[in-house]
Amino acid sequence: MTQRFIQGFRAVAEATALSRPQVLSAYPITPQTGIVEELAQMVADGTLKAEFVNVESEHSAASVVLGASATGVRVYTATTSQGLLLMNEVLYNIAGMRLPVVLTCVNRAVSAPINIWNDQQDSISVRDAGILQLYAENNQEGVDLLIQAYRIAEDHRILLPVMVCMDGYILPHAYEPVDIPSQEAVDSFLPAYDPLYRLDPDNPVSMGALAEPDKYLETRYMIHKAMESALKLIPQVAAQFQATFGRATGGLVESYRMEDAEVALVTMGSLAATLKETADELRAEGRKVGVVRLIAYRPFPAQELRRTLGKARRALVLEKAISLGSEGPLALEVKAAFHGLSPAPAIASCVAGLGGRDIPVETIKRLASQPSLASPEFVDLRADVELEGVER
Amino acid sequence: MSRNIRDVEKALDHTFASGHSACSGCGEALGARLVLRAAGKNVILTTATGCLEVFSANYPYSSWGVPWIHSLFENSAAVASGIEAALRVTGKLGKTKVIAQGGDGATADIGFGALSGMFDRGHDILYVCYDNEAYMNTGVQRSGLTPYDASTTTSPAGKEAWGNPRPKKDLPQIVVAHGVPYVATASVAYPHDLDRKVKKALSIHGPKYIQVHVPCPLGWRHDSALTIDIAELAVKTGLYPLVEFENGKLVAVRRIPKKVPVEEYLKPQGRFAHLFRSEEGRSQIEVIQVMADANIERYHLMARPETEVEPWSPTEA
Amino acid sequence: MKEIRIHARAGQGAITAALLLASAAFLEGKYSLAFPHFGAERTGAPMNAYARLSDAPIRLRTQVRRPDYVLVQDPTLIASQDVAEGLKDGGIIVVNSDHPRHDIRLKGKGQIFHVPAARIAQEELGRADRANAPLLGAFAAATGEVKLESLQKAVRSRFPGPAGEANARAIQRAYEFIKNHALVAEGDTR
Ligand SMILES: Cc1ncc(C[n+]2csc(CCOP(=O)(O)OP(=O)(O)O)c2C)c(N)n1
Ligand SMILES: [Mg+2]
Numbered sequence: 094m095t096q097r098f099i100q101g102f103r104a105v106a107e108a109t110a111l112s113r114p115q116v117l118s119a120y121p122i123t124p125q126t127g128i129v130e131e132l133a134q135m136v137a138d139g140t141l142k143a144e145f146v147n148v149e150s151e152h153s154a155a156s157v158v159l160g161a162s163a164t165g166v167r168v169y170t171a172t173t174s175q176g177l178l179l180m181n182e183v184l185y186n187i188a189g190m191r192l193p194v195v196l197t198c199v200n201r202a203v204s205a206p207i208n209i210w211n212d213q214q215d216s217i218s219v220r221d222a223g224i225l226q227l228y229a230e231n232n233q234e235g236v237d238l239l240i241q242a243y244r245i246a247e248d249h250r251i252l253l254p255v256m257v258c259m260d261g262y263i264l265p266h267a268y269e270p271v272d273i274p275s276q277e278a279v280d281s282f283l284p285a286y287d288p289l290y291r292l293d294p295d296n297p298v299s300m301g302a303l304a305e306p307d308k309y310l311e312t313r314y315m316i317h318k319a320m321e322s323a324l325k326l327i328p329q330v331a332a333q334f335q336a337t338f339g340r341a342t343g344g345l346v347e348s349y350r351m352e353d354a355e356v357a358l359v360t361m362g363s364l365a366a367t368l369k370e371t372a373d374e375l376r377a378e379g380r381k382v383g384v385v386r387l388i389a390y391r392p393f394p395a396q397e398l399r400r401t402l403g404k405a406r407r408a409l410v411l412e413k414a415i416s417l418g419s420e421g422p423l424a425l426e427v428k429a430a431f432h433g434l435s436p437a438p439a440i441a442s443c444v445a446g447l448g449g450r451d452i453p454v455e456t457i458k459r460l461a462s463q464p465s466l467a468s469p470e471f472v473d474l475r476a477d478v479e480l481e482g483v484e485r
Numbered sequence: 486m487s488r489n490i491r492d493v494e495k496a497l498d499h500t501f502a503s504g505h506s507a508c509s510g511c512g513e514a515l516g517a518r519l520v521l522r523a524a525g526k527n528v529i530l531t532t533a534t535g536c537l538e539v540f541s542a543n544y545p546y547s548s549w550g551v552p553w554i555h556s557l558f559e560n561s562a563a564v565a566s567g568i569e570a571a572l573r574v575t576g577k578l579g580k581t582k583v584i585a586q587g588g589d590g591a592t593a594d595i596g597f598g599a600l601s602g603m604f605d606r607g608h609d610i611l612y613v614c615y616d617n618e619a620y621m622n623t624g625v626q627r628s629g630l631t632p633y634d635a636s637t638t639t640s641p642a643g644k645e646a647w648g649n650p651r652p653k654k655d656l657p658q659i660v661v662a663h664g665v666p667y668v669a670t671a672s673v674a675y676p677h678d679l680d681r682k683v684k685k686a687l688s689i690h691g692p693k694y695i696q697v698h699v700p701c702p703l704g705w706r707h708d709s710a711l712t713i714d715i716a717e718l719a720v721k722t723g724l725y726p727l728v729e730f731e732n733g734k735l736v737a738v739r740r741i742p743k744k745v746p747v748e749e750y751l752k753p754q755g756r757f758a759h760l761f762r763s764e765e766g767r768s769q770i771e772v773i774q775v776m777a778d779a780n781i782e783r784y785h786l787m788a789r790p791e792t793e794v795e796p797w798s799p800t801e802a
Numbered sequence: 803m804k805e806i807r808i809h810a811r812a813g814q815g816a817i818t819a820a821l822l823l824a825s826a827a828f829l830e831g832k833y834s835l836a837f838p839h840f841g842a843e844r845t846g847a848p849m850n851a852y853a854r855l856s857d858a859p860i861r862l863r864t865q866v867r868r869p870d871y872v873l874v875q876d877p878t879l880i881a882s883q884d885v886a887e888g889l890k891d892g893g894i895i896v897v898n899s900d901h902p903r904h905d906i907r908l909k910g911k912g913q914i915f916h917v918p919a920a921r922i923a924q925e926e927l928g929r930a931d932r933a934n935a936p937l938l939g940a941f942a943a944a945t946g947e948v949k950l951e952s953l954q955k956a957v958r959s960r961f962p963g964p965a966g967e968a969n970a971r972a973i974q975r976a977y978e979f980i981k982n983h984a985l986v987a988e989g990d991t992r
Contacts, residue, residue, distance in 0.1 A: 098825040098834070120595075121626040121639060130626070130638040137643030147627055147639055149594035150559065175534075175557060204557065206544060207534065210840055231861075263863050267837040268821040270828055366861035449840055451865045508845050540844070703845060 096272045101232040101265035102127030104273060105171075105197055108236040110141045111279040112195075112243050114169040116161035118146040118154045122176040123209045124261040125199040129171060151176035155183035155194075162192040163300055165291030167243065170194070173261060174201035177215045181222065187254045188223025188316060190300055193246035193286070194254040197239065198226075200362065200413070201261040202448040210449020211261040212413035213362060216390075217422050223316045225255040225323055226391040227343075228361040232271050235259045237334065237342035238388075240279060244330045247286050250322045258390075260363040260413075262449070274338055282337045320392040327389055345394035347386040348401040350376065354383030356461055357405040357438065359427060361387045364411060364445075364452060371457040382461060387423070395430040402427075408438040409460055411472070413446045420444075420469040445472035500526060500550040507540040510709025512673050512699030512716060513588070513615045514540065519676050520584070520613050520697070523683035526551055528582045529572070531565045533591030534558035536622040536701075537615060559595040561587045562603035562612060569608045578609060582687050589616045589630035592696075593656050597629075604663040604692045611686045611693040614656070617701040625704040629654040632724070633776065634769050635756045637704075642759035647769055652776065660694040661730050667691075668730040672698040674716035678727065678739065698725045706755025718750040723777035726784045741786045747774045803856035804947060805866045809885050810875035810934070813845040819875065819934035820851035822960060823941070826952035827855040835860045848879055855947060871945055873937050874898060875919070880905055886912070896940050896980075898933045915944045917976050926972040927965075935969040939976035950977045 099107075105128050109117075117136070119129040135141035144161075148154045151172050158168040172180060177198055187194050198216045202208040216226055225245065229235040235257060242255035259265055290298050304312055324345065331343030349369050351357060358368040365386040375382040385401050385408075387394065402408055410424035419425065424442030431437035443460060446452045456473055460466070501521045507514035513536055521530075530553045532538045538555040541548040556564045565585035572578035585603070587596055592614040603610060619637050620626040627640040627649050636648040660668050667689045671679040679697060686693040700716050702709035719725035720739060724747060727739035748770055751757040760766040781787055806823065810816035817838045824834035832855055839850040852866045868888045874880065874897040884907070886895060891910040897903050898919035906914055917940035919933035926936075935957055942948050953973050958966040 096828075098821075098828040100821075121620055121623040123623050126623050126626065126638070130624075130641075133639045134641050134643060137641045137646040139643070139645040149597065149629060179559070204534075207538075207555070262840040263837075266840070267835060267863070268824055269835045269860070270833065363863055366863055370862050453864050453867065454862075506844050506847070 096270035098268060098270050099273075100127070100268045101235065101259070101271075103131055104232045104236050104271040105239065105259070105265065106131035106135065107273050108239045109169050109197075110135055111274065111276055112169070112240055112283060113167060113280075113285075114143055114195075115166040116144045116146065116158065116168045117170070118148055118157035118161075118168070119170045119172065120148055120151045120154045120176060122151070122173055124201060124211075124265060125171050125173040125176070125197070127265055128197060128199070132169075151179040152183060155180040155187065158194050158196075159183060159187050159190070159192060162187070162194050163190065163292050165286070165288040165293065167247075167286040168194055169196065171197040171199065173199040174203055174209075174215045177219060178203065181219050184219055184222040184224055184254065186301075189312065191252040191316075191319075192254065193243070193252055195239065195242045195246055196254065196256050197235070198256050198258045199261045199265055200258050208448040209261075211263055212447045212449065213258065213260070214414045214447070216256065216258045217414040219256075220391060220422070223253060223320075224391065225251075225253055225320070225389070226258060227255065227327075227389055228258045228387065229260075229264065230347075230363055230365045230386065232259075232264050232267065232269055233340075234342055235264060236271060236273065237338070237340065240274070240283060241327075241330050241334055241343050243283055243286075244333075245323060245326055248326060249287075249289055251319050251326060252289065253316065253319055253323070258362065263363045272340070278337055282334065324389075324392045324394060324396075327392075343388060345387070345389045346397040346401055347384075347388060349384040349386070351383035351385060351401055351405070353381055354404070355381040355406045357383050357385050357402050357408040358457065358461070359385045359387070359402070359408050359410045359423070360412060361390060361423065362413070364413065367452060367454060368411065368457060371454045371461070374454065375458060375461060380461070390423070393426060393430075395426075398427065398430050399434070402431075402438060403436075405438045408440045409443050409466075410440060411443045411445050411452075411457070411460075413444075415444045415447070415469065424469065441466045442469035443472050444469045500524075501541075502548045502550060504546070505541045505548040506543065507536070508701075508703055508709070510700075510702040510712045511536075511540075512701060512712050513537055513617055513621075515673050515712070516615050516679070516697045516699040517541070517586070519673065519679050520586075520683050520695075521551065523680045524551075524582065524584060524611075524687060527580060528552075528584055529568050530554070531556070531561045531568065531583075531585045533561035533587035533596060534622070535588035535591055535620075536617075537586065537588065539622055558591055560599050561585045561591060561596055562599040562610075565610050565612070566603050566606065566608050569610050573609075583608075583610045585610055585612045587612070587614055588621070588628075589614060589618060590620045590628040592616075593629035593654050601663065604660060604665050604694070607691055609690055609692070611683070611695065613683075614694070614696045615699045616696050617699045617704060618653075619701070619704050621701050621704045630656065633773060634760060636759055637756070647766075648756070648759065657694070657696055657728065657730070661733055663692075664733065665692045665694055666732050667693040669694070670696045670698070670725065670727050672716045672720055672725060672727060673700070674698075674713050674720060675727065675739065682729065704756070706758070707753045711753060715750070715753065718745060721745040722747045722750045723781040723786055724750060724773070726780045726786055728784055735784065738784045738786055740788075741781065744781065744787060747777050803854055803858075803860065803862075804870045805868065806853040806855070806871045806873065806941075807866050807869040808851040808853075808873045808875060809879050809883060810849060810851070811845075811879070812847050812849045814875055814931055815934040816849060816851040816875055818960070819873065819938055820853045822935065822953065822956045823938055823948065824853045824855065825960070826938075826942075826948045826956040827853075829952045829955055830949065832857060833860050835863070837863070839865065848876075848883065869893065871896070871941065871947070873941060874906075875933055875937055877903070894945055896937060896944050898937050913944070915940060915980055917979050919972075919976055922972050922975050922979075926975065927968045932969075932972075936972040936976035939973035940980045942973075943977045943980035950974065
């Protein structure tokens with residue numbers, strides 16, 4: 094393992110290049126742009142031999158990779174926020190056509206009001222499209238999960254798009270030591286893409302045909318089954334990754350100091366780092382606190398979650414998204430995972446860090462000690478801002 | 486050459502307030518002020534996501550002294566269509582004018598479908614495109630209006646590339662082809678001409694399109710004191726012809742008294758610096774010269790003028 | 803873990819400063835992280851960049867609120883910002899300035915060093931607005947957190963060729979300035 098001190102954008106772009114995609118297409122949008130710029134420069138310098146299609150919108154970026162993937166080549170795109178929402182229609186299409194597109198979502202808040210900072214409302218909003226979603230805690234994981242994503246997506250039992258999510262600004266903008274694997278190692282881990290079907294005059298197929306009511310449901314069922322298969326495959330790919338690269342990355346759920354934990358802090362993405370820090374501090378004060386981090390959000394690892402979380406008395410689900418009019422979407426799903434079970438932890442929904450608001454350790458310590466929380470709890474809601482139409 | 490932005494700005498009133506956060510030497514900020522001043526106060530404006538929207542409206546502040554709405558990057562023309570329909574149904578259209586605004590990316594790329602739809606439906610809207618020739622708000626990426634060979638972060642110059650491999654999309658002609666009654670190009674180097682064009686456009690019923698050339702010191706990498714000079718050189722080289730079409734016919738052009746070689750325009754801009762580093766680069770400059778010459782010929786920019794713009798006499802300023 | 807906050811204006815290279823500092827520490831076998839303040843960037847607007855240095859892997863990615871060290875790259879910001887905000891007791895501030903700074907209010911024990919980084923940058927690089935590298939040289943001398951040689955190595959690998967050499971010289975001069983001129987303001991103005 095040799096680490097280099099590089100920026101997250103660069104690390105992701107290099108991991109992309111190492112995965113040997115043949116068609117790249119993406120559209121600039123803050124804070125994803127750095128990835129696209131790095132890739133564009135690699136192509137301009139001739140160090141990455143791929144077609145870089147400079148499109149006029151994310152709708153087209155997603156459509157370009159759809160077309161290229163349908164023609165049987167490995168593809169890559171990246172986006173965030175408004176761009177991901179604009180892709181949404183195409184993403185459903187990519188999943189429905191069972192195309193193994195891999196993309197990076199650099200998580201950012203959604204408009205209006207326009208806000209370019211980090212939360213996870215964007216990726217959560219495309220939850221039901223049939224894309225696998227993996228969340229990275231740091232840039233190393235952003236790299237490793239990307240390489241794994243191709244393995245998972247292109248497996249003939251899966252054939253679905255995989256999206257690796259990285260918290261905007263917090264990860265790709267940061268410079269830190271990252272181990273970028275060698276081309277030989279990646280080549281040995283990731284075989285060339287072997288499409289099951291492709292657009293080929295020698296063997297014509299039709300893609301995107303109409304499915305009537307007597308057939309449509311079955312297409313959904315097949316995707317759902319593939320998602321279930323992914324629950325088995327993801328840990329296997331992680332194990333193979335470790336065997337090749339000597340690094341444990343990936344899997345479904347990470348548990349941190351949960352063995353005897355009474356309070357569990359549950360989250361996805363880079364916030365886990367702050368939560369681990371908090372757990373350490375609270376443990377030093379004598380409180381039994383642990384962290385559960387979902388790496389896979391789709392497919393949803395309910396069983397794994399029950400296993401890691403089952404003994405905690407209380408679970409705080411800290412998430413950077415909200416289903417307005419309900420609760421945090423992750424919290425809802427964690428609750429559902431324990432439905433009808435006893436004993437089960439008391440599960441609280443904490444909506445935090447929306448639109449890039451920093452989540453300090455002190456805040457989490459306070460939440461962990463607060464006996465009752467609103468449902469959902471809007472973490473660090475400012476008292477000095479006038480809230481039109483709201484009674485405090 | 487010492488006309489700077491301050492001199493020009495002095496002449497303006499304040500429907501577009503200063504104190505916004507545009508960079509120094511921003512051509513787009515100046516362009517918007519000029520358009521607003523010409524439009525008067527009885528207007529409703531839309532703006533696409535982009536620099537203009539970001540630097541002018543950061544809650545709780547806004548530079549806009551007239552009703553203004555920003556929705557998304559790709560829908561300025563469609564949102565304006567909705568505003569126009571609402572004014573129509575409430576009998577206010579005509580007295581109140583609608584102006585849709587967008588950057589070159591919003592207009593020529595991601596919002597192009599919405600733009601075409603707005604023209605096609607014949608809405609009574611003036612669409613103003615602030616053309617700084619790249620996606621500046623996200624840090625200088627290529628757009629459909631980025632000129633040939635300009636180095637941007639998604640069309641970088643490199644060992645195997647000269648920068649943007651495609652010529653600038655001829656958007657004014659595309660709009661003309663929609664049968665739009667008034668189409669013009671303008672430049673912040675010619676504020677009186679821009680003022681006249683906005684007023685003329687707003688006097689015409691139906692869809693209108695004005696594309697204003699607005700240098701971006703950051704993205705074009707020129708000295709921020711040179712914004713006006715650079716804009717002027719773009720016109721005088723023939724690279725940015727100032728033209729007016731009414732009902733599909735070319736009715737006026739700004740003539741070039743003496744042709745300036747494109748090199749003088751390209752040289753002060755970092756986005757073209759790579760062209761000056763080698764012999765092959767030089768031959769690329771030749772290609773750009775041919776493009777400028779083609780414009781000059783196509784629009785008779787140096788011919789004798791029955792088509793010349795009549796001089797505009799300032800009544801204010 | 804040591805946390806560093808840099809005060810500058812966008813366009814002055816503060817993110818580069820943070821990353822050079824962090825990569826110098828990395829070259830010494832430490833763990834490090836550099837990141838910008840997450841904000842809308844506009845040339846000339848005040849901004850911050852941050853770095854964390856540690857002997858153990860760094861997890862924390864929150865903004866730096868309680869810095870051990872503060873670097874003030876643009877001294878014109880002192881009038882409008884509390885550059886000492888949140889500084890830990892015993893912390894160190896290094897300011898790009900030709901003269902000692904008495905206009906920074908320390909809330910606890912701390913030391914303030916000044917270094918004519920802009921002047922050094924002007925002389926070595928021909929650009930007074932490239933005070934970032936020399937400021938790091940001063941930081942190394944004032945805090946001992948990184949070695950002079952590592953900073954020079956980091957800047958040479960970031961900017962190969964004459965630019966890297968000029969920056970390495972600027973770093974050295976600033977380093978020596980601090981070594982030779984001792985500190986100027988020490989305070990406990992609680
Ligand atoms: C759907 C979507 N994709 C991408 C973006 C990111 N984005 C915002 S503004 C912008 C570029 C604006 O360029 P232009 O229209 O030329 O305006 P300028 O900033 O140059 O004035 C981009 C790519 C977005 N906001 N929404
Ligand atoms: Mg633009």
